[in-house]
Amino acid sequence: MAGSVLFCHGMPGSAADARLLAAGNPEWRVVPLALLDHAPGDVVKALPGGHGPAHVVGFSIGAMAAMRLAAQVPERVERLTLVSAAAPLSLGDFLPHMAGKPVFEMAMRRPRALAAMTWGQGALGRVAPGAMIKALFAQAGEMERTLLADPEFRAVLTAGFSESFGAKRAAYLDYLRAYVSDWAGLLAQVRCPVDLWHGSKDTWSPLAMATALQAQFEGASLTMVDGAEHYSTLARVRL
Template sequence: MHNRVRTADGRQLMVERFGDPRGRPVFLLHGTPGSRLGPAPRGMVLYQRRIQIIAYDRPGYGDSDRLRGRSVADAVQDVATIADALGLERFAVAGRSGGAPHALACAALLPERVTRTAALVGLAPWDADGLDWFDGMTASNVREYTTASADPEELAARLTPRAAAIGKDPGRLLEELRIELTDNDRMIVADAGLRSMLLRNFREGLRNSADGWIDDALALCSPWGFEPADIRCPVMIWHGEQDVFSPVGHSRWLAERIPGATATIDPAAAHFAALRALPEILTWLLRDLPDPPEQHQRPA
């Protein structure tokens, strides 16, 4: 079920709800690049567990209007606006890859509404003290973030034609990544169902422009607008030690600085293994959300 939500400044956000519309709510913030149609647990699983997943296209992706110069922290007001439109007072938030810092922003800046937060295969702040930000990162990502930091116009010139090509043939992105994928990632991406979800995700996110991709990269290597150390709600950090897209050192840095954070590092996993870890992480996220009222009939 999709909804169009208007922000206070007049932008449109495209929102998708999966699973039980009366279930316990979890915002799922997509990766970079990505869209609201990114991989998520199957609807049957969500109904059985009485969960609703709320996903939305970050500004510039899919059918969400661009917000030029947005920071990571700007996602917080968009999430709050969507929650208000859907009548949700309290909710959990999970973010994967480029969505993970945006999920942590919600934890830091919406403490009265966010019950728990999970950050899967995420990144640390660009100015993280004591972290070699590029250590263990694949060459293509090093190049992308270095360019974003030094020459935003050059980043846009590179990503615009690339996004147009991927929007028409999203398999191109997986082919581009293939030479950099670890064995663990190759095995996961080879699954036909998961591959289909990834291709749909990339096609939708880049269907209209590269703006979301460009703005994500710029936001991730600029000041985030909050301090991870200020987070007070329970946080789960999950990472695969073999990850070459978001190196595991980023999650270790975050886990040391977020008070009381729980860190799970899988020594055999890489980047895309986060998709398989999500159902278990949902169980952890839901612990502080009240059970929904009993339903005697599944909604049509």
Template sequence: MRDDLPRLTVGQGPPLVVLLFTPQAATPAGLARWSAMRMLRPFAERFTVHLLNRPPGLAHDTTMADLAALYAGGFEGPARVLGLSTGGSLAQQLAADRPDLVERLVLAGTASTLGPIGRRAQRAYIERARQGRRPSPALAGLLTPSPLARAFLSGLLWLSDGGADHADAATMLNAEDGFDLSGRLADIKAPTLLIHGEKDVVYPLELARRTAAGIPGARLTVYRGRSHSATFTDRRFAPDALAFLT
């Protein structure tokens, strides 16, 4: 098992590996840790949850397959896997490349490739980060369709970026920009549930439907009226994921 992968481990029970995108290549701290713990708490009641993160200092041309190979070294053995958003892209790559490590798979707010709106926003994030500018305002449009709310969120996101190095975050999003598992979905052998918001603009619902159809035996649960981020905060999310994982 690799010891250079940042990880947050909580709970007790069989292992559950959680994969998600974080701005920093580090074990979550401060507000990021509070947010992660809030999401993980229901799962930690049933599992030993390992929130794995990427090692810092990755090459700019790192691919999703490269990341999957790195994360595979963080597994102690076969485990259930929960992948959210960009972490869901990584979870698909891992499940296709290393089916021996994934017993059961829940994907949430993700698909086998990005949609056009999500791709534009993430490319803007990457460009800003590599120019040394605060990048997170580029993602505001993914969180709300309201121009007024978008302007407000852009300011908050700009403030949240202060003092941080976003090179590693840009590397992971760049890996997702080149990610398209559409032709390899049949390589995912684990029983799979995909949970998706009807109004997700990062990965449109039609892409989620195609993804679920391409994974043998996969199930798709759609939350009507929910956006990308609202999928993960929906009160049904943890119970639905836990029911499938257990």
């Protein structure tokens, strides 16, 4: 084994997201953090005890959690890898180009509507998870559609929906509210090396987010995965 990495999953998502990273990196032990067991501001509590400086991977909105860890406990984070990272909205004019724009606008302005919508998503996910997946990936490109043909990937999605829209929906909503707040000030506190991986066709986190983040971190690398989207980039990361 090359070692272990700590993994911060996406939102919606769950620890099962880590399977996508682990499948492409069998020499690494991927340890998912229980993000939804803690408030976004208390993500440090999700770190395993007795663990030395770690390589932390953050996927999608999980990148916010990973960057918060690097900023708050720099002695515990030796490297960041940010995959399909959702950057702070204040870094650029991203929102009009995001597939999740309606969700984030509700998080900012209509929290009750967002709560009602996620309750409905939870109900749909319980009775017809396939319909939920079909709706969310209706505009998916070739690489994402290829992933969708894999029952293991569909199981990963179903696990994430079950947790984020079900038992831990309140924590998921907290993460959405934290994401749409202005947390850009954290970035200046990140001192460790940063690597970014981003799909050229990502519509959930537009590529402009990756270039904006790269500009924030001295010496940061950016690997663009040609033709990849959100999840298909995570499946292609090589640590």
